Amino acid sequence: MKSLVSLKSFSVFPEYFITFSLLYLLIVVSLLVYSSRVLILQKSVSESIALILFMSCYLLLNDDLITLNYLSFNNSIVNDYLSFLTKFILCFFAGLYFLVISEFLQEQKIITFEYLIIALFSTLGLLVMCSSNDLLITYLALELSSLALYLLASFKKTSTYSIESGIKYFIIGAISSAFFLLGSSILYGISGSINFQDFHYLFRNLHFMAFRSYYWDEHNSMYILLYLILEDYGLPTLAQFQSSLIEIGLVLILFSLFIKLSLAPFHLWSLDVYEGSPTSSSIFFAVITKLSIFVVLVRLCYACFYTLSDSWQFYFCTIGILSIFAGSFGGLQQRKLKTLLAYSSISHMGYIILIIATGFAFSVHLFLFYMIAYMFSSLIIWSLLLFLRLKFKSVSSKFSKNIGDLALLSKSNSSLALVFLITLFSLAGLPPLLGFITKFGVFLPLIRGHYNGVALLSILLTIVSTFYYIRLIKIIYFENILVGQLYYPINTEKTLIISILTLLLIFCFLNPTLLYLICCKIIFIS
Numbered sequence: 001m002k003s004l005v006s007l008k009s010f011s012v013f014p015e016y017f018i019t020f021s022l023l024y025l026l027i028v029v030s031l032l033v034y035s036s037r038v039l040i041l042q043k044s045v046s047e048s049i050a051l052i053l054f055m056s057c058y059l060l061l062n063d064d065l066i067t068l069n070y071l072s073f074n075n076s077i078v079n080d081y082l083s084f085l086t087k088f089i090l091c092f093f094a095g096l097y098f099l100v101i102s103e104f105l106q107e108q109k110i111i112t113f114e115y116l117i118i119a120l121f122s123t124l125g126l127l128v129m130c131s132s133n134d135l136l137i138t139y140l141a142l143e144l145s146s147l148a149l150y151l152l153a154s155f156k157k158t159s160t161y162s163i164e165s166g167i168k169y170f171i172i173g174a175i176s177s178a179f180f181l182l183g184s185s186i187l188y189g190i191s192g193s194i195n196f197q198d199f200h201y202l203f204r205n206l207h208f209m210a211f212r213s214y215y216w217d218e219h220n221s222m223y224i225l226l227y228l229i230l231e232d233y234g235l236p237t238l239a240q241f242q243s244s245l246i247e248i249g250l251v252l253i254l255f256s257l258f259i260k261l262s263l264a265p266f267h268l269w270s271l272d273v274y275e276g277s278p279t280s281s282s283i284f285f286a287v288i289t290k291l292s293i294f295v296v297l298v299r300l301c302y303a304c305f306y307t308l309s310d311s312w313q314f315y316f317c318t319i320g321i322l323s324i325f326a327g328s329f330g331g332l333q334q335r336k337l338k339t340l341l342a343y344s345s346i347s348h349m350g351y352i353i354l355i356i357a358t359g360f361a362f363s364v365h366l367f368l369f370y371m372i373a374y375m376f377s378s379l380i381i382w383s384l385l386l387f388l389r390l391k392f393k394s395v396s397s398k399f400s401k402n403i404g405d406l407a408l409l410s411k412s413n414s415s416l417a418l419v420f421l422i423t424l425f426s427l428a429g430l431p432p433l434l435g436f437i438t439k440f441g442v443f444l445p446l447i448r449g450h451y452n453g454v455a456l457l458s459i460l461l462t463i464v465s466t467f468y469y470i471r472l473i474k475i476i477y478f479e480n481i482l483v484g485q486l487y488y489p490i491n492t493e494k495t496l497i498i499s500i501l502t503l504l505l506i507f508c509f510l511n512p513t514l515l516y517l518i519c520c521k522i523i524f525i526s
C-alpha cells in the first residue's frame with residue numbers, strides 16, 4: 001500500500017516542533033497568569049524555551065544526513081547540509097541565550113512573559129530563513145523575525161531610550177523591506193520566477209544560451225520565443241539590457257540584507273538601537289540574528305547569481321572595507337560598552353563579507369567557521385555585561401554600562417577578569433585563541449584571489465581595532481585608581497555556562513579539526 005504523504009514533505013520537523021511548542025506554551029502560561037495572577041514567570045518560561053530549542057537540536061541530529069539535499073513544499077524549502085548546520089547552530093546558541101537572560105529580566109523590570117514568546121517567534125523566523133529556497137519564503141521569514149525584533153527593542157515602555165530605539169529599528173526595517181521587495185519584483189519581472197533553483201538554471205549564462213538546451217522544452221513561454229527571434233535578427237544589446245536589470249535587482253536585495261546586518265554605511269541608527277534597547281534584546285541582535293541573513297547571501301551569490309560575481313564581489317569588498325573601517329575607528333573614542341560592542345560587531349560582519357566576496361568554494365566553510373567563533377565570543381562578552389550588576393549606582397542611571405564600570409575588575413573578581421581577557425583577545429584575533437584562526441581565514445582567500453590591496457588594508461584596520469580591546473584590558477587590570485566597583489555575585493548556573501564557553505575558545509584553537517571538518521562538509525554535500 002502506497003503512502004499518501006511522503007515523509008520528505010515534512011523536512012522542517014524542528015520548525016513544526018517549535019511552532020506547536022510555542023502555541024502550547026503561550027496557552028498554558030496565559031492560563032496560569034489568568035488563574036493565579038502570577039506575573040513573574042520569566043525564569044521558568046525562559047528555561048522551558050531553552051529546553052525546546054535544545055530538543056530541536058536533537059531533532060536535527062536525528063535526521064538521516066544521507067537523505068539530505070532535497071526540496072519540499074513546491075521547491076520553496078530546501079533541506080541540505082547548509083540549512084541543517086546553520087539551524088543547529090541557531091538552536092544551540094538561542095538555547096544558551098534564553099538560559100543566560102532567565103534571571104536578568106526581573107532586574108530590568110520586564111515582568112511579562114510575552115517578551116520571551118516574542119523572542120522565540122523571532123528565532124522561528126530565523127530558522128525558516130535558513131531553509132528558504134525562494135524570495136517569498138525568505139521575505140516572510142525575514143519579516144516574521146523583524147517584527148519580533150522591533151517589539152524586543154521597544155519592549156520597555158517606561159524607557160524613552162527603548163521607545164526611540166524601537167522606532168528607529170522599525171524605520172530601518174521598513175527601508176530594508178522596500179529594497180528587498182523592489183529587487184524581488186525586478187528579478188520576477190525578468191525571469192518569471194522567484195525560486196532560487198530556477199535562478200540557478202536561468203542565470204547561469206547571462207547571454208541566455210542555456211535557454212536553447214534547458215528551457216525550450218520545459219517552459220514554452222512567449223518571452224523566450226521573443227528573445228530567440230530577436231537574437232536571430234542580431235540584436236546584441238538585449239542581453240546587455242537584461243544583464244543590467246538583473247544586476248540592479250540583485251544589488252537592491254543585497255543592500256536590503258546589508259541594512260539588516262548593520263553594515264556601513266547603513267549602520268548609523270543601529271548604534272542607537274543597540275544602546276537604547278534592553279541589554280537582553282541587544283544580545284539577541286548581536287549574536288543570534290546575523291547567521292540566517294548570511295545564509296541567504298550565500299545562496300543568492302553562490303547558488304543563484306554566481307555568473308554575476310564580477311559585480312557583487314565589488315559591492316561586497318566595498319561594503320566590507322567600509323564596515324571594518326567604521327568599526328575600527330568608530331570604537332576608539334567610545335565610552336559606552338554597548339556602543340563599543342556594536343562597533344565591534346560591525347567590524348566583524350565586515351570581515352565575513354570579505355570572506356564571501358572572494359567567491360571560492362572553501363569561502364563558505366571559512367565564513368561558517370568565523371561565524372561560530374564570533375557567536376561564541378560575543379555571547380560570552382554580552383553575558384558578562386548582564387551578570388556584572390553594580391551594588392552601588394544612582395537610581396536614575398540606565399542599565400547600560402560605561403567602560404569605567406570595569407575599572408579594577410581584576411581586584412574584585414579575578415576569574416571574571418580572566419574571562420574578559422581571553423574573550424577580548426579572541427575578538428581581537430590574537431593567539432592562542434580561536435579568533436586568531438578565524439582572522440587568518442579571512443586573509444587566506446583574499447590573498448589567494450589576488451585581492452592584495454583589500455587584504456593589506458583589512459590587516460591594517462585589524463591592528464587599529466585591537467587598540468580598544470587592549471584599552472578595555474588596561475582598564476580591567478591597570479587603571480590608575482584606588483578603589484574599583486563592587487558587583488553582586490554570580491550564581492553557579494551562569495558561572496558554568498561562561499566557563500564552558502571560555503574553555504571552548506581555547507580548545508577549538510588547540511584542536512580546530514572537528515569544527516573545521518564540520519564546516520568543510522558543506523562543500524561536498526550542498
